[in-house]
Amino acid sequence: MNRTLLRLTALATAVLAVTAAAQQPKNVFTVVRSTQWGAQNLNPFAPGDQHLLPTNSVIYESLYYVNALNGKATPVLGTKYSWSKDNKTLTFTTRDGVKWSDGQAFSAQDVAFTFNYIKQYPAIDTSGLWKSGLSSVKATNNNTVVFTFSAPNTPIFQYVANQMIVPQHIWSTIKDPVTETNAKPVGTGPFVFDAYSQQALRVLKNPNYWMKGQPYIDAIVWTATNSNDAALLKLLKGEADYGYIGISDPKGEYASKGPNYSYFWPVTGDNYLYYNTAKAPFNDPAFRRAVSQAINTADVAQKAYAGAAQPANSSGVIPAQQQQWLPASAKSLQVKFDPAAADAALTKAGYKKNAQGVRLGKDGKPLPTYKILVGAGWTDFITMGQVISENLKKVGISTQIDQQAWSSYSGGFQGGTYDMGISWGWGGGPNPYYLYYQSFAPDFSAPVGKTAASNLSRYTNPVVTKALASFRATSDPAQQKQLMGTVISTVMKDMPWMPLTDRLNFALFNTSRFTGFPSNENPYNDGSPDDQLGARLMYLNVKPK
Missing domain, CATH: 3.90.76.10 (Dipeptide-binding Protein; Domain 1)
Incomplete structure (x- = not known):
């Protein structure tokens, strides 16, 4: 056992108040978290931000x-x-x-x-x-x-x-599962709860786990820090083996520091510029598509994420799902950055420019200055908005960044009071159905002023609605692919949103002591945070070197 591990084990032992007589586990896998924990809650029915990290990752299991x-x-x-x-x-x-x-x-x-x-x-x-x-x-x-x-x-x-x-x-004896804290959990998972404090918590290998020979590690210790910088430092110093930490440049800030520093940042969704289709001129598909063509998503991605995230596909379908689900028509419908073509398309759609270069509405009056809604202080979204604003200025459309605190930011989207806004996709899953259903089904929309659950653009189309319903009714993969092709093509023609950049998970690893982490070559999980059920596969697969 190296000196770093000895120090870490000693620290975890003190923090967790493990008795001196207790036998210390040999192979301790350490996770660092930029967080502070609350009560000792291990209730698997509680929302993820209310129960402790091991609850749904290693103590309880799913089908x-x-x-x-x-x-x-x-x-x-x-x-x-x-x-x-x-x-x-x-x-x-x-x-x-x-x-x-x-x-x-x-x-x-x-x-x-x-x-x-x-x-x-x-x-x-x-x-x-x-x-x-x-x-x-x-x-x-x-x-x-x-x-x-x-x-x-x-x-x-x-x-x-x-x-x-x-x-x-x-x-069966618990009568209030909402308030139950389940301090002594009984699960089927690969680890059992051991001890907890505000700074650290530990689980131990389940000696009777049903997978023979696994897990390969004896314990997992989560340690809390007060910032991402502090968490990153622990990984760089070898005081932690894994952390879910977002940084602007994982290659330059982390992987380039040495051979034991690696990361797995798979694309799990996209960031979008949403158009409020309940308002003119955003209710016009021709206007939306032309505006989308004026946006340089490569520049958006580079300036917001320093190359860590790539420009999104115009369909919104993530890279891992594109080969299986994108129809042949998607290639020709892909929006390509072309300001001259966007300018001409706007004019053709009835939005001419005056002598001063200001874009006019179909009524001949100058279009107003439109607001781009972003979260207050969210530097990545603010940067995206600034790039978009400069792009649209070149085709005669005036915009301004509208920073709002979370309640008014989400309220603006869900209430339908915004013009344009930048957000992640409010839906997603193992195939594109989940994204499109939650984003465009009438069930998730609402009249302006009422709360839309996740159809932020308030876009619906009978063709899309029918195809989604038919998708739900079949388990035939060929039929599902054909139906999803209809959905994708229709949405790409209408452009109720503009996919801007890929959105990533943020797994960082220090591989000096363990091997078997998920990677682009072996994506056995989706880069899940350490408190989600996908992380269970990582805790089962990592092995001491």
Whole structure:
């Protein structure tokens, strides 16, 4: 054990108040977090910012892990699944030989209990499972659980698969799952909770875990810092093995520092310039597409992220999903930066320029100065807005940056009071359906002044709505691809948003002591933060050198 690890183990031991008589784990994997923790809450039903980090990453497990990059479903407590011919019944086979950490056997009855418990307490149904057509969940024997739906909804698989499963013999006695802190959790995961303080927490290897030989490490320790800079320093000094830390230049600021510094920053979504289609002239597809053509997304990405993020595809489909899902028509519909063509397209659409170069509306009056909504102090979005403002000025459109605190920023989007605004996609998942459904389905829109859940542009199109409904009704991959092609092509023609830059996860690794991290060559997870279920695969795969 090297000196750094000795110091770290000693520190963790003191902070965690582990008794001197306790045997110290040999291989301790250390995670650094720029955060401060609250109460000792390990309730898997609590929102992610309320329960402690190990809860949904290593203590509790789901039926499957669905990789958001490519849709690959990795078996966990489930071993196989199938849809009925009418896509109204989803049947899982559960794993044999699994025990809860208190020694009791896991079975399909625990799975059925978990979902029916969520039905009993709607406040913990954060995925809206029982509002999305789920009508019953029954265990037909110890290894089979059947989900029945009132109507076909195959994309719901992701939410069913990713739901954390709890033991019936424990949670059946808990009458208020919203306030329950679950200080002594009983799970099926690869680690068990050990100790906690405001500065650090630790889990130990589950000696009875169902995956023989795994995990390869004996313990995980999370340590808290007060800033990203402090967290980064711990990684550079070898005092931590992993951190989820956003920095502007991961290659220059981190990977170039030495051979043991690496990162995995996969693209999981995009940043967008949203157009408020409830307002003129943003209700005109020709205007929106021409404005989009005037924006230099390469310059936006370079100035906002110093090359760490690339310009987004005009479809909004992330790179890992493009080969499978983009239709042939997407190539010709790709928006290319061309100010001269954008200027001509605006004029052709009825938005001429006067002698002073000011763009006019169809009524012949100068267009007003439009606001670009961004979060106050969000330097990346502010930079994007500044580039866009300069770009649009060259085609005669005047804009100004509108910085707003979170409540008015999100309220402006959801209430439909903005002109244009920069935000991440309010939807996403293992295939483009989740992005387009949450972004453009009528269910997620609302009249101006009312709250739209996630259709921030307030764009709907009957062609898109019908194709999304047909997608939900089938489990045939070929049909789904054809339907999604219709959705993608229609949205790219109408341009209710302009995809600006890729949006990334921020995993940094110090590989001096461990190997087996996810990478671009082996993306076995999606670069999930350390408190999400995808991180479980990292904790299972890393090995001491």
